[in-house]
Amino acid sequence: MARAGTAPSQDKAFLVLHRLRKAYDDTLAVDDLTLEIAKGELVAFLGPSGCGKTTSLRMLAGLTPASAGRIVVEGRDLTHVPPYQRDMGMVFQSYALFPHMNVARNVAFGLEMRKVPRGEIAQRVVEAIALVRLTGREQRRPSELSGGQQQRVALARALVIRPSILLFDEPLSNLDAKLRDEMRTEIREIQQRLGITSIFVTHDQVEALTMCDRIAVMHQGRLEQLGTPEDLYERPATAFVASFVGRTNRLKGIARGDTVETGGLSLRTCGTHQGDVVVMMRPHRIVLGEAGCVSADGRAVNRMTGCVIRTVYAGDVVQSDVRVADSIIAVEQSNRGSGELPAVGATVTLSFLARDTLVYPAAP
């Protein structure tokens, strides 16, 4: 991975979650979560709503007792250590600002707890507030700020104490696109400069892919896959990961060796499989047009013709749905400004490489 800044030391597990579990009366919020994170690494927790991301962070911070399992930081078992002795900063999903304190006092709170000298507190508070672009609003109470501004105060309050571990629970969910971009860069920059090991909860996959060293995809309380953004995107371990990270076409079929019969089509796939499967392919790996994709090294190419049933102009890309035999396949082409939109009703040729297919056993 080509990323700037101090590379996380991969040799040593700084933060270890071992078979962490949280059972509520009727739900298993987190199930057997095992994870090793290196010092200075930024790991995203990615998953749909209710998959146990917040619960995992709360157990890490010591706010929710784990039903089972261990949390180890630098070889020290923290499972039963109270939150105020853990040296972890947390940005809460619901901000959790102190309503009776103004912005500056909110940000200063953690430094006061750490007995930082007054002069240094004042200086660091000013810096932190500037970092989140809230200079001039130091004297406001949280109730006098917009949702996005409150979220940035929460961010500043956690960043300013420079803890050894930072836990972000969807810290940018309420910001506009531009501010979110800026904050991503700032968080990444601080995190790398100070070498703070961080966990970043999000359900925005772009955020996870672009700013994190590794991504843990969670589903129904379980860890589905932990890997680099590239691992996740190119080599998703499960059908869930493939469909959650990036867009995919998803076709059910029956595999026989390296071909899958699906809805009147016979697809060449990568690897060999048997029985009921789902085949997935990314819409933008499918090439539209007569020329089709070239496979210089003679690798298998799937080629088929279909009828365009829908076309969407989405700025950078053009998305089309093509009916091929009994299936509908979504295709995405980058918009180079030259070509016209595929007309609805037109007959087109699709092609994609066998190695761009992802095949998973069908869920029972």
Next chain:
Amino acid sequence: MSAVALSANSPKNAGRVQPMAIALLLPITIVSLVGFVAPVANLLVLSFQKAEGTGALLGGFTTETWTTVLQDMFYLHLILNSIATSLVITVLTLVTSYPIALYLHRSRGSWRNVLLVLVISPLLLSAVVRTYGWIAILSDQGVVNRTLMFFGMTSPIRLVFNMTGVVIGLTEILMPYMILALLAGFGHLDRQAEEAALTLGATPFTVFRRIILPLSLPGIALGSLLCFVLAVSSFITPKLLGGGRVFLLATEIYDQAIVSLNWPVAATLSGVILIIFGTALLFYTRLLKSVM
């Protein structure tokens, strides 16, 4: 009442002020004018009248009662004593009720309902009954002293028919009010803010001091105001538990009005109580303004 409601609905008030608001406020305005403002005004008028030794009012206007009352050491003592006792009772009520209210605020579901009923249930009994209950518990032959004597104490401690008894009894009697007022004022308490403070390195004690306490100040202020007012004006409990040895404003007013038939003095002392209430209310609004 229906007549009031009807006249309130008449459209003659329809001006810039919302007629609906006026219509809704009119009944209670009339009730409090008739039931509260008029009697209080009457009381104040009474305090400026002369009376014979027999209690017959002579009419006229004099500030004599006020000047005597405010210059008499006995009455000044009485006023200060009443204020001090009520403050002590308020503080004790607050200290004993706060943990209960906080626990109640945090409990959920049916357990919370059970606790709430338990807290409110003393209000279903009259204060007189509860006061007699305290006499039974605290007297020389009561549960507390018997237990202490059983464990070898030679003579009983005087726990009732003195100031101690009044303070104990009133504290317990006022606790439900305090708890309800605290609960009503705990709206700003925020579990997440407490958790945030913990992650920022605050110990549970610091969380209490820096987060919970400031956020529960509205409740504390409301409960304290309510209990102070109730303590100053409470009459039956000091009368019974004081055993005639405890002199407070409310009991003195009773004695002056019913026993000595000196209505102007009783009215003046009532005026003093009103002034005390006004001052307490002023403190309360000041406090609320400073925290909110």
